[in-house]
Amino acid sequence: MSDVYIDPSPVNFQAFKDLPRDEPIHMLNLLLYRDLAEYPEGHEHHGNGWSGRRAYEEYGKTSGPIFRRVGGSIVWRGAFQTMVTGPDDRQWHDGFVAQYPNSGAFFEMIKDPDYQKAVVNRTAALVDSRLIRFKPGEGGDGFG
Known part of the structure; x- marks a missing residue:
């Protein structure tokens, strides 16, 4: 398997913060x-036998x-089926798109003490993930 990622690198997080x-x-x-x-050892759920999916739930x-308090919503959600274009050894279990009113709302969320818990x-749940920021665009009936 290629490199795995759970949390943003300092360089990637700075690039996120530098955007509008x-x-x-x-x-x-x-x-x-x-x-x-x-x-982690000592956490209330350590040793409880949960699957990664259950921990993510x-x-x-x-x-x-x-x-929800910061104005977030899920605008799309799906379960992985197969890689059409990309590395054969890469798969995902789930994917979704979270919408925030602005990046300030995202920062407010991640700084919240209850969120940090x-x-x-x-x-604990993930062996690998990707978190990719996009500027929302218009939907439609074509690719362009």
């Missing part, structure tokens, strides 16, 4: 779950109120 902060953003999330969640449950579930 006053316009809506879409965040594409690609998720690959661990077979067995890996919680806990992340959704505990982060959801904060996500919730995100431990995300880290």
Whole structure:
């Protein structure tokens, strides 16, 4: 398997912060779950036998109120079926697009103390992920 990513690198996060902060953003999330969640020693869920998917569900449950409070919503969600264009060894379990009113809302969410507790579930759940920021565009009936 190629390199794996759970959290942004300092360079990538700085690039995110350098983009405009006053316009809506879409965040594409690609998720690959661990077979067995890996919680840190001493965490309330350590050793409970949860799958990665179950730990991610806990992340959704505990982060959801904060996500909604800052104005976030899910605009698309899907379950992976097959790689059409891309490396044969790359697969994902789930994907979704989260919409935020602006990047300030995203920063507000990740700085929230309750979110920082919730995100431990995300880290425990995932063996690999991608988080990619897009500027929303118009939908339509063509590719251009």
